[in-house]
Amino acid sequence: MRLDKFLADTTDLTRSLATKAVKQGRVLVNGEKPKSASAKVDESDEVTLDGEVLTLESGFRYFIMNKPLGHVCTHRDSTHPLVFDLLDGVVNRMDLHTVGRLDMDTTGLLLITDDGQWSHHLTSPKHHQPKTYRAWLAEDLRTDAEEKLAKGIVLEDDPEPTKPAQLERVTEREVLLTIHEGRYHQVRRMFAALGNHVEKLHREKMGCMQLDPALKEGEFRPLTDDEIDALAHG
Template identity: 60%
Template sequence: MRLDKYLSDHTDLTRSLASKSIRQGRVSVNRIKAKSGAQKIHPLSDHIQLNGEAIAAQLANRYFMMNKPQGLVCANSDGDHPLVFDVMHAEHNLQKLHTVGRLDKDTTGLLLITDDGHWSHCITSPKHHQAKTYRARLAEPLIAEAEQLFSQGVTLKDDVKPTLPAQLERISEQEVLLTIHEGRYHQVKRMFAALGNRVETLHRHSIGSITLDSDLLPGHYRALSEQEVQALQVK
């Protein structure tokens, strides 16, 4: 592997900044100053340092769950709003991570983040029908036939095809748990709008068998366990 590619893969440096760091004498391979980004290295055996600090090779994909707070945007760049990645200061190469699907800026709760595109696709692809459960607080009391209508599928504004059957559980007349099996644009809010209601707050509780860790405060995150990663993997 080229040294400049290794540096861009395992630090926050771009390829050009990695080359610049090498020219400035800030990079060493096996304690000898590197002279060219084209230098070939062996990630498992060579000792690479940047500014005197060892760079550990990241050989596996990364998987995180975050308790997303209000106000953060699920994107890698946005000139107007803070990003979910802004709270992940301890991680490097943030530009290689992406959110698994999106939560609106004002929606809170379980957000999955990874750099594994295949795993992400297994969760977001419509054909896999991964269940997602949300807790919603509504502006108005829920109509009596809501459970039946959601279980049959509802037609959303500007959509011809009804939603897949969804499961609705009342906590109170204005607070519910809703489980859906697809991920249309603003789907939960649009489903309640189809019943003449409005969602005031929305919190994602779970995706598939993965439930938001109750120990995670808003804006905090942790790595997923291997068992959690495999639980959402479609073979």
């Protein structure tokens, strides 16, 4: 592997900035300054940048985040902060993507990975992965809400009824809703179809994965091997 690619894969440097770092003498390979950024390195070589040993990670990466309010699930936005900006210490963040999306005004469980097949399994409609949201409503919930949601309801500008959903009342204005698909702003639109308005929305569960209570808003951690495997086979 070329040295500039190795540096780009193990740090936040682009390949052009990696080349510049080599020219500035900030990079050592086995304790010596390389002649150029095109020098070849492999796993047996010790590469340092500013005295810090760099390690090339192998395999895919998987994270769980407690998404905070106001962040968007994209790599570029001229107005709003990005969830990827919260991944302190994670390199090559442009290679990562969110597993599905939470809109800017929704908080809670968010999975992030660079494994496209794993992500597809979790978001593909044919797998019907359940997602549970806690919603706070503007008005008391109508008495027949459970029945209507269990049968499926028609959303505005969408002739196809929703798949059956399960509703649990915490109070008349706080509920848990489990859905098995992922239409655009689906939870908010479902309650709108019931004549109500969602004031606050928080995702607590996706598939078999519950939001880690130890994660504060904006915090993240890698998934364990058991969690990755359980989600892949859920």
